Amino acid sequence: MKKKSLLEVCPKMYREAVNTQHEVRQLETASKKSLHETPIRCQDIFKALPKQHRLIRVVLTNGVAGAGKTFSVQKFTLDWAEGLENQDVSVVILLSFRELNLVRDEQYSLLTLLHVFHPTLEKLPAEKLSVCKLLFIFDGLDESRLSLDFANNQLLSDVTEKSSVNVLLTNLIKGNLLPSSLVWILSRPAAANQIPPSCVDRLTEVRGFTDTQKEEYFRRRFSDEELSSRIISHIKTSRSLPIMCGIPVFCWITATVLDHMLTTEQGRELPKTMTDMYSHFLLVQTNRKKNKYHEAPETSPQELMEADREVLLNLGRMAFEHLEEGNIMFYQEDLKHYGLDVTEASVYSGVCTEIFKRECVIFQKPVYCFVHLSVQEFLAAEEYNHDEVDNDPYSVLEDFLKRVMEKSLLSKNGHLDLFVRFLHGLSVESNQRLVGGLLGQIQSSPETIQKVITNLKKMNSHKISPDRSINIFQCLMEMKDLSVYQQIQEFLKSKNRSERELSEIQCSALAYMLQMSDEPLDELDLEKFNTSVDGRWRLIPAVRNCIKFLAAAAGLSETHCEVVASALKSNPSHLTHLDLSHNYMSDSGVKHLYSGLQSPNCRLEVLRSVHCSCFLTYFIFNLMASAHSFYSLFRLRWCSLSEISCASLVSALKSNHSHLTQLDLSQNPLSDSGVKELCGFLESPNCRLEVLSLRGCSLSAISCASLGSALKSNPSHLTQLDLSQNHLHDPDVQQLLELVKSPDNKLQTLRSVDGLSESRFLSVVSDISSFLCVARDVFN
Numbered sequence: 001m002k003k004k005s006l007l008e009v010c011p012k013m014y015r016e017a018v019n020t021q022h023e024v025r026q027l028e029t030a031s032k033k034s035l036h037e038t039p040i041r042c043q044d045i046f047k048a049l050p051k052q053h054r055l056i057r058v059v060l061t062n063g064v065a066g067a068g069k070t071f072s073v074q075k076f077t078l079d080w081a082e083g084l085e086n087q088d089v090s091v092v093i094l095l096s097f098r099e100l101n102l103v104r105d106e107q108y109s110l111l112t113l114l115h116v117f118h119p120t121l122e123k124l125p126a127e128k129l130s131v132c133k134l135l136f137i138f139d140g141l142d143e144s145r146l147s148l149d150f151a152n153n154q155l156l157s158d159v160t161e162k163s164s165v166n167v168l169l170t171n172l173i174k175g176n177l178l179p180s181s182l183v184w185i186l187s188r189p190a191a192a193n194q195i196p197p198s199c200v201d202r203l204t205e206v207r208g209f210t211d212t213q214k215e216e217y218f219r220r221r222f223s224d225e226e227l228s229s230r231i232i233s234h235i236k237t238s239r240s241l242p243i244m245c246g247i248p249v250f251c252w253i254t255a256t257v258l259d260h261m262l263t264t265e266q267g268r269e270l271p272k273t274m275t276d277m278y279s280h281f282l283l284v285q286t287n288r289k290k291n292k293y294h295e296a297p298e299t300s301p302q303e304l305m306e307a308d309r310e311v312l313l314n315l316g317r318m319a320f321e322h323l324e325e326g327n328i329m330f331y332q333e334d335l336k337h338y339g340l341d342v343t344e345a346s347v348y349s350g351v352c353t354e355i356f357k358r359e360c361v362i363f364q365k366p367v368y369c370f371v372h373l374s375v376q377e378f379l380a381a382e383e384y385n386h387d388e389v390d391n392d393p394y395s396v397l398e399d400f401l402k403r404v405m406e407k408s409l410l411s412k413n414g415h416l417d418l419f420v421r422f423l424h425g426l427s428v429e430s431n432q433r434l435v436g437g438l439l440g441q442i443q444s445s446p447e448t449i450q451k452v453i454t455n456l457k458k459m460n461s462h463k464i465s466p467d468r469s470i471n472i473f474q475c476l477m478e479m480k481d482l483s484v485y486q487q488i489q490e491f492l493k494s495k496n497r498s499e500r501e502l503s504e505i506q507c508s509a510l511a512y513m514l515q516m517s518d519e520p521l522d523e524l525d526l527e528k529f530n531t532s533v534d535g536r537w538r539l540i541p542a543v544r545n546c547i548k549f550l551a552a553a554a555g556l557s558e559t560h561c562e563v564v565a566s567a568l569k570s571n572p573s574h575l576t577h578l579d580l581s582h583n584y585m586s587d588s589g590v591k592h593l594y595s596g597l598q599s600p601n602c603r604l605e606v607l608r609s610v611h612c613s614c615f616l617t618y619f620i621f622n623l624m625a626s627a628h629s630f631y632s633l634f635r636l637r638w639c640s641l642s643e644i645s646c647a648s649l650v651s652a653l654k655s656n657h658s659h660l661t662q663l664d665l666s667q668n669p670l671s672d673s674g675v676k677e678l679c680g681f682l683e684s685p686n687c688r689l690e691v692l693s694l695r696g697c698s699l700s701a702i703s704c705a706s707l708g709s710a711l712k713s714n715p716s717h718l719t720q721l722d723l724s725q726n727h728l729h730d731p732d733v734q735q736l737l738e739l740v741k742s743p744d745n746k747l748q749t750l751r752s753v754d755g756l757s758e759s760r761f762l763s764v765v766s767d768i769s770s771f772l773c774v775a776r777d778v779f780n
Contacts, residue, residue, distance in 0.1 A: 275425025316383025568596030
């Protein structure tokens with residue numbers, strides 16, 4: 001066998017960006033969200049909110065596997081069919097991507113495609129399609145093997161014209177085909193970005209079980225109240241199990257394992273880690289099968305074990321190789337390729353009914369899947385672990401796991417996180433004993449395990465996202481090494497925290513624990529921690545759960561900006577005070593901050609960005625000058641802002657225009673082209689800017705002309721303008737001087753020519769003392 005490479009590979013509304021992190025990370029984030037915004041029922045997803053007057057035509061619903069997306073579709077459809085909801089819809093047409101995959105190479109018109117999948121619609125002629133109000137539901141975008149090209153596909157508006165399924169879908173979603181129809185697309189988050197935001201009118205998220213619903217599930221699952229209480233109590237003792245129980249299918253896995261262990265294996269230690277749980281789950285399913293068939297005289301226990309091993313190893317190989325490609329649905333040809341005889345396997349192995357199952361039959365072709373992506377990842381890790389040792393008998397376990405972790409840290413969205421956690425968890429002796437009888441045991445001495453743990457604690461993650469580094473700590477937890485966790489608990493209880501030196505792995509653990517805390521941290525100041533520069537970087541994920549985050553001169557990079565941006569976008573966002581002063585970040589890095597600062601969830605009041613080499617470090621300052629008034633100020637001095645920066649800045653200003661009254665862009669090489677971009681904001685009727693400083697921005701008479709034109713077209717608010725230190729002369733600013741004198745324009749104060757005589761200055765400035773006061777208080 002060729003040696004494989006490591007993988008390279010209630011609802012909420014109005015998410016600005018789709019989360020592409022691993023689904024376990026998404027669950028960890030979702031567990032900290034609240035539903036303080038208006039929730040929406042699945043029956044109401046096409047209905048406008050109060051004060052919302054636009055049509056909701058295309059809805060994209062995302063959620064992790066098993067969270068309840070398909071159930072939402074079933075609930076919507078049932079209520080519609082029974083005449084309870086959405087009676088303005090004439091026909092509901094359900095098309096799953098797993099079905100469409102089977103005809104992806106065929107040519108159809110939209111009309112014939114509907115007839116193929118829903119023969120009852122043959123009575124509906126083409127001319128009536130545009131008259132009826134149709135609802136198309138496309139389930140499982142993440143299962144799609146189509147190539148949805150919204151930019152380059154041909155334009156199609158005739159429902160009788162033949163084309164590829166890809167072209168039909170893109171034109172239907174864009175509204176070229178049947179523009180009066182409704183479209184509902186369901187997907188896992190990582191695949192949802194296949195649909196351009198411009199094509200989506202509403203983005204919703206199904207989050208799975210709340211804490212209350214988790215407990216309700218277990219109490220309803222078991223009639224024995226004592227048993228359900230013990231299960232709920234045990235789950236709460238773990239850090240990872242309560243998070244995973246947000247997925248209904250994981251509640252089922254957990255209930256299956258704990259029910260078996262508490263009723264038949266009393267006295268054994270209950271699983272607390274993810275690897276523990278999945279190892280026991282695999283064992284429970286195979287044991288059930290053995291009990292079912294143990295009376296068959298022609299099948300010995302040894303034969304059953306060998307059949308199990310062959311099936312599981314083949315499943316693991318398929319799980320791993322398709323995990324590389326992102327495939328989670330399998331067809332008969334896939335199974336045949338890996339030597340899996342489904343008919344025989346379903347008789348011999350319980351895994352084919354509880355772990356790997358036939359999902360449905362389409363066009364007489366069955367479709368298969370693992371009950372959850374995490375099961376696929378567990379079997380992939382188990383198979384990869386054994387395959388690596390089989391191919392390289394001289395491989396040292398600690399070196400192998402170190403290489404795997406280092407490569408996984410390069411994954412931008414963490415799609416390898418759980419896979420790598422399972423790899424480390426499976427190296428532990430207790431888990432090896434559990435699955436070793438089925439799949440063969442890897443020999444690992446206590447000394448080897450300790451070397452693996454030591455490697456994890458010393459692993460250098462320089463230039464790696466601090467979010468990725470947290471998985472190093474998670475791998476320690478899967479290996480049941482609680483030393484770092486206990487050290488951080490002691491640190492949090494300590495009164496002299498600044499005196500205690502923290503290692504990098506301790507910083508990752510602290511960041512995770514602060515991020516998952518029930519209460520947001522009042523202030524996180526990176527300078528106050530006694531650790532290395534890399535250690536401070538590993539603390540950054542805690543920004544998602546703090547009110548004030550101080551990172552002055554912290555050497556923030558693009559990956560760090562991404563984490564900060566995610567904190568600004570998160571729901572709820574606790575962050576109100578952000579200090580990024582003296583960080584020399586690139587334009588590409590700080591661009592991530594734009595998206596966070598423009599998010600409707602952003603609650604930022606203060607963002608300091610002084611002497612920062614970046615095209616925008618956004619500053620919003622709500623200063624309570626008195627009990628009845630406040631300022632909103634952007635101060636972006638010495639930030640190396642360019643023309644490109646100004647374009648992005650103007651975009652940010654337009655999205656947050658309602659608060660901005662004062663803007664200081666002094667000492668930035670904006671030049672004339674940059675000011676031209678800024679004038680686009682000044683001309684906006686929504687602009688509320690009152691004070692603008694462009695001191696030392698390399699401006700010429702062209703800039704003055706652009707500013708004069710903008711202020712003439714929108715004279716509503718700007719009262720003070722500082723153009724000093726730009727080597728301008730009187731003729732350059734003549735148009736602006738006339739605006740100051742004009743009673744129709746609000747501009748009262750213009751500071752433009754350096755070395756201006758007192759008499760000339762007094763003739764231009766209507767109230768010099770007022771201006772100097774503002775310049776001192778606002779610009780200095």
